Amino acid sequence: MSAQSTEKRCIFHHVVQRAGARRASFFLLDRYRHLTKVCCHLDRCEYVQALPLLARLLDYFSLYHRALDELDNLILLGICRFRMDGSGWANYLNRALTTGQRYGYVTVFAEKGIALLPLLNKISRKDDPVSSNTLKTHIRHLFSKLNAKNRNDAREIAQRLLLEP
DSSP, X not given: OOHHHHHHXXXXXXXXXXXXXXXXXXXGGGHHHHHHHHHHHHHTTOHHHHXXXXXXXXXXXXXXXXXXXXHHHHHHHHHHHHHHTSXXXXXXXXXXXXXXXXXXXXXXXXXXGGGTHHXXXXXOSTTOSSOHHHHHHHHHHHHHHHTOSSHHHHHHHHXXXXXXX
């Protein structure tokens, strides 16, 4: 086992422990710890562990009208469902795109980078709640973040970085 993978595993366990066990409620400042914990689970392909936490966070963000956090959570839910079994991810992504368009949030999509690109490429145009120009904008931001000129470049970069099968 390499030193880097050992260090990564130690960091993961530290984050999971710091995020705490399941509680009846979330505290305002804990939300970022929990989102980081979810990202760690997704990074380690532990989708079953990430899903319940994402569901609880979504309820919390919706209840307290935290649009930006809700948007981030919807994107992570879409990625998780897409990677897990491929069902229901489009509903979460459509909600995220609608929320992002309503509030003018684009950066959140770009921050997810290549993890979001396969979902944006597969989204059905007939069920698309936003214009194709909005999708093109999100994809263009992802390309610029990857320094890719087109979809093929992005796919090659993702495969090189081992982010996409």
